[in-house]
Amino acid sequence: MNRYAEQRARREARRRARYExxxxxxxxxxRNGFPFPLSLLFGLAFAVGIVAVTVTTQLVVPLVxxxxxxxxxRGALRRASTNVREAGRSALDNMERSRRWLHxxxxxxxxxxxxxxxxxxEQAGGVRVADEQDDREEDADEDETQGRTGxxx
Numbered sequence: 001m002n003r004y005a006e007q008r009a010r011r012e013a014r015r016r017a018r019y020e021x022x023x024x025x026x027x028x029x030x031r032n033g034f035p036f037p038l039s040l041l042f043g044l045a046f047a048v049g050i051v052a053v054t055v056t057t058q059l060v061v062p063l064v065x066x067x068x069x070x071x072x073x074r075g076a077l078r079r080a081s082t083n084v085r086e087a088g089r090s091a092l093d094n095m096e097r098s099r100r101w102l103h104x105x106x107x108x109x110x111x112x113x114x115x116x117x118x119x120x121x122e123q124a125g126g127v128r129v130a131d132e133q134d135d136r137e138e139d140a141d142e143d144e145t146q147g148r149t150g151x152x153x
Contacts, residue, residue, distance in 0.1 A: 039103065046099040050092060057088025 062081040069077035 042102050043099070046095060046102065050095050050099075053088060053091050053095065057084055057091065 061084045065077045065081040065084065069075075069081070
């Protein structure tokens, strides 16, 4: 009986060791990112995307906006050019963070809070849209005023 208990304990120890080894391999696989072919494919896609975003947001669009600002809306187009460059930098930072995550690296903690720009609404310049109820009340007020003065138009 003792012999069977020892065999059972050894069998359980081997199973537990195999289970722990399998779990360690799974953790390493997750930590190391995607398998090689997918990692290569996504890595190339990120590289092409980063180059495209860089060329577009840091070179082409700001250049076109600057050239257009020579002829029309100087200040607005220059500000738009600066805003496009800032948005491009933000996009590149986020793409780089995603690329690192894809390769299994832990992304660096972001210390800055998201920036939100809220511009104040402009007041309407005296334009009012009335509904039918308001129109009827104004007509009744006019009739009442005209009735007191005795004038009709």
